[in-house]
Structures are given as structure tokens and as C-alpha cells.
Amino acid sequence: MIIDCSNTLPEFQFQGATDINPKNEEYRKLFGQRWARLAGWTKEEFFKRLESESTENVMQEVYAKLEKNFSMDQFLKMLRDSTIAYHAIHNMDYGRDGSEAPADHDYVAELLKKYPxxxxxxxGYNPHKGTESLKVVRKAITEQGYKAVVIPPYEHGIKADDRKYYPLYALCDELEIPVWIHSSINYYRETSVFLDHPSNLEAPLMDFKNLKIIAGHGGWPWIPDMIAMLLKYKNLHVDTSAFRPRYIAEPNTGWDMFLHYANSLLQDQIVFGSDWLTLGIPIKDYIAEVEEWPLKDSVKEKFYWKNANKLFKLKLGKEVSYGLEE
Known part of the structure; x- marks a missing residue:
């Protein structure tokens, strides 16, 4: 049984092929080839098409195939087949100003109700939208069945310790819900790579003693700093989403220290997160790569579901399948 703490819905992941900021063309090339792989293309085929066609046209074709392959029924079957008991839906609120209304949380709320x-x-919370965004988040948690909050500081253009986030942290502290924070490298050329450094989580953890944070994407490439934070703050958790597991297990990639401490002192603070849709890797293949990690069986069980079960207060028991059957 697995609880995936970092993911989204196929329709969120694969919509808007032309929405990516042209200033950040790297993202199109980085993720486009991965999504094309899920659609059945090879990397070579994808880049060959880009030589003679626009990115928009190529991605629209890829998305059309993905829309067919990832209907809700097909998607749910993939989760069942891979023993995913719970799958995260990160309903992000992007943007670097308050010119737009807060993200709509009603649609996901309906899915939470339809698929209990x-x-x-x-x-999703956006600090630039202030009280209006906070109201939407409070309603999502208290009335609509949401169990956590998600923020991507690099998308907001401010660090996680910026005081604009503090009203959210106070709310999460009050309601005893975790907040997932992007804490790894970003590839936006016009945004500092250090904006998402793990050290930016320290002030909130010091100022809100009961605040529970999930450091998304493992803190790479600052693994020693991430480990130091985890050793110091027991309310801090971490996932390794958005990186291929086989890369994490490969020597000299920067993850060696993480795997060492995950197997010992940090075994109660690690949670499973994949972002397999972003990576363009079928979930069964992603899990197969994790199985090659040198983790103790008892630690692997905590990583897969026990720690997240406690963090999200899901009250799961190992003896129950929880909807994994047909």
C-alpha cells in the first residue's frame, strides 16, 4: 500500500500546451519529451518532430493522445494496479501578483466527494492574493474535504520565509494540517535557483512550533542542508518527488547522504511522493525503481504509507485494501 503525497491529475498536468511562459522554454523541452513518452513516443521522435513543427502543434498532438490514455477510469485502474491507496491532487495557485481571483477549489472538491x-x-494558496486566497483555503480545508495546502515559492517569486506566507502558516498551525512547499531546484532563468533553498523553511518552523511542513522534491541539490533541517525539526518531512528513483540510488548524484539517513535517523520523516505524471514514467515503473533502494523493509513501509498515514490522519490499517480492489 502506498500514499503518494506529491502529484496532480492527468487533466491538470497535460492541459495548456501553450501556457508555459516563452521566457522559460527549458520547461517545454524538459517536460514535453517526458509527456510524449507517456503518449508512446520515443525521445528521438519527439525532437525530430520539433525540427519541422512548432512546439505548440507537437504538444497538442501529444496531449490528444494522453487525454485518451488517461481517462479517469484508466487513471484509477493504474492507481489500483500499483496499490496506490491515496493519490495527491496539488491544486496550485500560480502567479506573482494579485490581479486574478484565487484558484478554484470547487472542481477538486467534487472529485474528493465523488471518489472518497x-x-x-x-x-493552493497565493500570498499575493492575500485574505481572499486565505478564505478559499480555509473553506477547502474545513468544508470541502481537503487535507493539506501546497505552495510553490518560485512560482510566486518570493521565499518560503517571506512574511506574506505567514497568515497561511498560522492557519495551517491552527487547523493542524500540513503544507507542502517546493524545496528544490527551479529552472526559471529569471528566478534565482536559491529561492527554494531548504534553509528558507527554518523561520516558519521556528515561529510556528506545531507547523507541519513537507519539503517537496527532497531539497536537491542541497541535500546536506536538507538533512540538517530534518535532524533539527521533527515537524519537517520530505519527499523525493520529481526525480527518477534510479537516479537517486546512483552514486555521486548528491543523494547518498539522503539514503543513508533515511534508513536510520530520518525514517519517521520521509514520505512517498512521485510526480510520475510530470516525469513521464508509468507509476508501476517508478515504484519498481524505488524497490531497488537499499532501505530496510521496516523503513520502506514507513516511507510508502505509515508516515503519511499519521501526517494526514487517514487512519489506515495494513489489513484493509482501501479501495484497491476492482
Whole structure:
């Protein structure tokens, strides 16, 4: 049984092929080839098409195939076949100003109601939208079945310790819900790579003693700093989403220290997160790569579901399948 703490819905992941900021063309090339792989293309085929066609046209074709392959019924079957008990839906609220209304959380709320005990809703907060965004998040948590909040500082253009986030942290502290924070490298050329450094989590953890944070994407490439933070703050958790597991297990990639401490002192603070849709890797293949990690069986069980079960107060028991059957 597995609880995936970092993911989204196929329709969120694969929509808007032309929405990516042209200033950040790297993202199109980085993720486009991965999504094309899920659609059945090879990397070579993808780049060959880009030589003679626009990115927009190529991606629209890829998305059309993905829309067919990832219908909700097909998607749910993939989760069942891979023993995913709960799958995260990160309903992000992007943007670097308050010119737009807060993200709509109603659609995901309907899915949470339609598919109970299947998804974990993460409500997106945007600090530039202030009180209006906070109201939406509070409603999502208290009325609509969401169990967590998600913020991507690099998308907001401010660090996680910026005081604009503090009203959210106070709310999460009050309601005893975790907040997932992007804490790894970003590839935006016009945004500092250090904006998402793990050290930016320290002030919130010091100022809100009961605040529970999930450091998303493992803190790479600052693994020693991430480990130091985890050793110091027991309310801090971490996932390794958005990186291929086989890369994490490969020597000299920067993850060696993580695997060492995950197997010992940090075994109660690690949670499974994949972002397999972003990576363009079928979930069964992603899990197969994790199985090659040198983790003790008891630690692997905590990583897969026990730690997240406690963090999200899901009250799961190992002896129950929780909707994994047909």
C-alpha cells in the first residue's frame, strides 16, 4: 500500500500546451519529451518532430493522445494496479501578483466527494492574493474535504520565509494540517535557483512550533542542508518527488547522504511522493525503481504509507485494501 503525497491529475498536468511562459522554454523541452513518452513516443521522435513543427502543434498532438490514455477510469485502474491507496491532487495557485481571483477549489472538491478515500486534496494558496486566497483555503480545508495546502515559492517569486506566507502558516498551525512547499531546484532563468533553498523553511518552523511542513522534491541539490533541517525539526518531512528513483540510488548524484539517513535517523520523516505524471514514467515503473533502494523493509513501509498515514490522519490499517480492489 502506498500514499503518494506529491502529484496532480492527468487533466491538470497535460492541459495548456501553450501556457508555459516563452521566457522559460527549458520547461517545454524538459517536460514535453517526458509527456510524449507517456503518449508512446520515443525521445528521438519527439525532437525530430520539433525540427519541422512548432512546439505548440507537437504538444497538442501529444496531449490528444494522453487525454485518451488517461481517462479517469484508466487513471484509477493504474492507481489500483500499483496499490496506490491515496493519490495527491496539488491544486496550485500560480502567479506573482494579485490581479486574478484565487484558484478554484470547487472542481477538486467534487472529485474528493465523488471518489472518497482515493485522493488527498492539497489547496493552493497565493500570498499575493492575500485574505481572499486565505478564505478559499480555509473553506477547502474545513468544508470541502481537503487535507493539506501546497505552495510553490518560485512560482510566486518570493521565499518560503517571506512574511506574506505567514497568515497561511498560522492557519495551517491552527487547523493542524500540513503544507507542502517546493524545496528544490527551479529552472526559471529569471528566478534565482536559491529561492527554494531548504534553509528558507527554518523561520516558519521556528515561529510556528506545531507547523507541519513537507519539503517537496527532497531539497536537491542541497541535500546536506536538507538533512540538517530534518535532524533539527521533527515537524519537517520530505519527499523525493520529481526525480527518477534510479537516479537517486546512483552514486555521486548528491543523494547518498539522503539514503543513508533515511534508513536510520530520518525514517519517521520521509514520505512517498512521485510526480510520475510530470516525469513521464508509468507509476508501476517508478515504484519498481524505488524497490531497488537499499532501505530496510521496516523503513520502506514507513516511507510508502505509515508516515503519511499519521501526517494526514487517514487512519489506515495494513489489513484493509482501501479501495484497491476492482
Amino acid at each position: 478515500d482515493r485522493f488527498i486534496g492539497f489547496a
